[in-house]
Amino acid sequence: MSRDYNLIVTASGAYLVLEIEPAIPGQQGLVQKNIGSSLSKMLVDKNLDHLIANTAEQVRSVINFDRVMIYRFSADGHGEVIAESKTNNLDSWIGQHFPASDIPLQARELYKKNLTRLISNVSDSPSGIMGLPGLENLDLTFSQLRAVSPVHIQYLKNMGVASSFSISLIYKSELWGLIACHHYSPKFIEFTARDSAKLMGQILSSALEFRQDELNHLVHENFNANLDQLAKYMLSEASMSEALTARECNLLSIVDAQGAVLCFESKLSTLGTVPTKDTLTALCSWISDHVEDHMFYTDHLASVFPEGSSFADMPCGVMMVNISKELGDFVLFFKPEQRSTVSWAGKPDEEIKRKSDPLLNISPRSSFELWAEIISGKSLPWSFEEIHSVSRLRSEISYALNLKATGVRVLNERLTSAYEELDAFSYGISHDLKNPIATIKVLAQLLLRDKSLTDRSRQISVSIESSAEKMNRMVEEVLEYSRVGRLxxxxxxxxxxxxxxxxxxxxxxxxxxxxxxxxxxxxxxxxxxxxxxxxxxxxxxxxxxxxxxxxxxxxxxxxxxxxxxxxxxxxxxxxxxxxxxxxxxxxxxxxxxxxxxxxxxxxxxxxxxxxxxxxxxxxxxxxxxxxxxxxxxxxxxxxx
The missing domain is CATH 3.30.565.10 (Histidine kinase-like ATPase, C-terminal domain)
Structure with missing residues (x-):
């Protein structure tokens, strides 16, 4: 009985790796029909949350797995299930968090290179590679049938998963998350279906990048517009404190903070909700002793300033920017505590238990019972747009202060006219002085040639020549000063x-x-x-x-x-x-x-x-x- 197979060819250095897997009759036409319908349903969503949830539904409709999850990585590497599609008999995992150790850094790097990964049966035994001898170090990064780590196989078995499929989600060349698919009995996905699911992942990745960039751009433009307005206030107002705090557009308009403090010329100006004076004094003292850079920010102040916990109103999120460290001028922004409960699929720091099975000894963990952790002492993180906005604020303040400190201001028409007249007068006078000065210098030199001069007269002539030379240099510099104004x-x-x-x-x-x-x-x-x-x-x-x-x-x-x-x-x-x-x-x-x-x-x-x-x-x-x-x-x- 004849059977169709798919031949998958991937490059590995100087070699080509040929992988042969069964082809399911009629699967290609069915998948193509389903993928067209699924992509149409995905692309109608304008809302990013809806698009993410719908992607899980459409991927499941193509591969027919028991559970399809959208899994997002956080900055510290741990992950959260933010959307899923599942059979009715399964409990929902939406909102559950998984420790970073479940998908270590090395594995995350591989997900960035090979965008899909199928384990059709966790109980299958790996097959050897057929080919030339000496291929022990063959790079199988892009292989479709490459066996996975025994640790990961045991991890899936501990979860009760028999078959696993994943699709990488990439944002700006970094791993944003995964479309993680679980089936509780062995299940093979034909190559055409895997490729279609990968296309869905790529479309979601593109949508993520577009929608997130669009959102970031709107926030950036809003902060920038408010900064432009503050810059105008700083140049037009006599008081820097009033320019930054006295109007509707103020320091709190350039970040998403609850409060702000401006310390300028030994005077404190506050906006919104800020700590008490004693708390501020302790915080500023710590910053002065421990922060060398012109800018500092944290969403977990207690982790770097544990002594601050003795103050009841010490903020959790702080951003500081120095205007002048020498003069003690600065701006502080505050974010309040954002208490939350994180549901973990198993305790993150669960100690590995030693068992008789050596595979279980290297398994990351064996328990996935729901475990709730209360997160306290943290604020919402400072975004890239907020950090950039405050950095630009420092530049605008420095620029405005420098203009005022050096007397550079926008003059009115009368002062401009008077200055131009004075400049023209000084240029004319300086130019007219050159001839008489040159005459004085020449006459002094002629006197010095007279051998009948007394020593006293000679000293006077030398002094006249020296003074004329000095005056000539000054006239030249005044002329240069006037020329600069005209160029x-x-x-x-x-x-x-x-x-x-x-x-x-x-x-x-x-x-x-x-x-x-x-x-x-x-x-x-x-x-x-x-x-x-x-x-x-x-x-x-x-x-x-x-x-x-x-x-x-x-x-x-x-x-x-x-x-x-x-x-x-x-x-x-x-x-x-x-x-x-x-x-x-x-x-x-x-x-x-x-x-x-x-x-x-x-x-x-x-x-x-x-x-x-x-x-x-x-x-x-x-x-x-x-x-x-x-x-x-x-x-x-x-x-x-």
């Missing part, structure tokens, strides 16, 4: 690493007697006018070298970080520093600090730097260090 920046991608390397090489030659140590960390490219921006880095780095030369070991360090579409540079030195009283006028024209002593300078260089940075819609400010000064510079990153 329209032509933006291009600037290789900051190469630019800084060239400037540092020149500085080492100029200040070789002092052997300055110049360190350049990671430097990101920027989007700026190369002609203008070289003046910014050259001036700031030259100042760092000039005002550090009296130190026994002059040291300069420059590095950058990338946040959203902005590059922040920090240029530190160990020089004489800037007195706190001088900080507000660092970038003023002709302003020199009170502690510069005999170090030469005109007081124009940093004013030019400030103007160039303003023309690039960036920001720059100086801060005192324990030893030396740090200049912070924010410029645009290249467009993507």
């Amino acid at each position: 329209e920046p032509k933006f291009d991608i600037v290789d900051t690493q190469a630019l800084v390397r060239e400037i540092c090489s020149e500085l080492k030659l100029i200040y070789h007697l002092y052997s300055p140590i110049i360190e350049a960390g990671n430097l990101h490219n920027i989007y700026a006018d190369p002609r203008l921006i070289v003046r910014v880095f050259s001036n700031v780095l030259t100042n760092a070298a000039k005002y550090s030369q009296k130190h026994q070991t002059p040291k300069i360090h420059i590095e950058s970080t990338l946040e959203d579409n902005l590059v922040k540079f920090r240029i530190r030195d160990n020089g004489i520093g800037i007195k706190p009283a001088d900080l507000p006028r660092v970038f003023d024209l002709f302003s020199r600090m009170s502690n510069v002593g005999t170090i030469e300078g005109s007081g124009v260089g940093l004013a030019i730097v400030k103007k160039i940075v303003d023309r690039h819609k960036g920001s720059i400010w100086a801060e005192n260090l324990q030893e030396g000064t740090c200049f912070n510079l924010i410029l645009m990153a290249p467009p993507i």
Whole structure:
């Protein structure tokens, strides 16, 4: 009697693996008829929960198993049954959780590669591989008939399952879950039916990705719109606290939190439900001592701060973002406890019992009795969209504060007009001064050639020439200052690493007697006018070298970080520093600090730097260090 078979060919390195399995007569036409109807029913569902539940029904209609479950993995690897289709005599498993050890990491990785897995009879004995000798290490990852681990076989037997079939559900290349199918008597699924069921799984995977991305996008857009509004408030309001807390759109509009606290300029502003002052003090003290990063979040605070349990109102979910660690400015968000009861199919930490059967000794567990666990001390987790939203909030606050700290504001038309007139006047006067200064310098040089001059007259002539030269340099710098205001920046991608390397090489030659140590960390490219921006880095780095030369070991360090579409540079030195009283006028024209002593300078260089940075819609400010000064510079990153 003749019989039809399916031949399945898969590649394994340099080999082809041929697998032969029975074909069921008429099965292909029946499956094709059923699959068309099933896919039509699946695709009409707009609601993701309905689609998931309907997929379980349609897969069961194709393979006719006793139970078909949609099994979703959580972040820690344990799984939950979120939908099922079953025969009436079986108890429902919806809502039951299974420990991560039931499907270990190695098995989950295989599910990502081979999307279907059939065990038609857990009592079958594996067959050997027919072929060339030396195939002991043949990779059977994609084999349809590959035997499975004895541990998994015993696990299924412990559950009373005789046949098992699984279909992987993939979300963004990661294993989201499984369509797990159980039959309580041996059952073979013909290849055509398995392939059709796999197609259903792929359609569900695509729908999961599309619907989840759509939902994430809506949340992201909502948070972003509210952040844009907050950014406008911060730039227009005089008070940062009022900008972030006083209106309907506030800090709680950019996350799904119950409460928020803003600490700014030693003043606390609160929104929603927040802990008491004593609890806040304890929490902030712990964060200050244990959190180094600018951002921290947890949905289980007690796991990292057990001492906090002594405070009755200590929140479970906390997200903190530092505005300025040095000044103690920060924002805190809170989520309340989300108590829940998790139903486990057997106790997750059940101890393995030793029995006479060696297979049972390595079985993960033998009990699947329902066991309820009360989850407490946790909040809902912080989503990727919330984390991104708060990270952007920090950038927007920093940007607004930097604009205000450096005096960069939007001027009204009268001030703009007055500034342009003053700029034109200074340019004209400076240009007109060049000829008389040059004449004075030449006349002084002519006097020095007169051999009849007394020593006193010669000293006076030298002083006149020196002063004329100094005045000429100042006029040149004032002209440069005016020219910068007139130039329209032509933006291009600037290789900051190469630019800084060239400037540092020149500085080492100029200040070789002092052997300055110049360190350049990671430097990101920027989007700026190369002609203008070289003046910014050259001036700031030259100042760092000039005002550090009296130190026994002059040291300069420059590095950058990338946040959203902005590059922040920090240029530190160990020089004489800037007195706190001088900080507000660092970038003023002709302003020199009170502690510069005999170090030469005109007081124009940093004013030019400030103007160039303003023309690039960036920001720059100086801060005192324990030893030396740090200049912070924010410029645009290249467009993507």
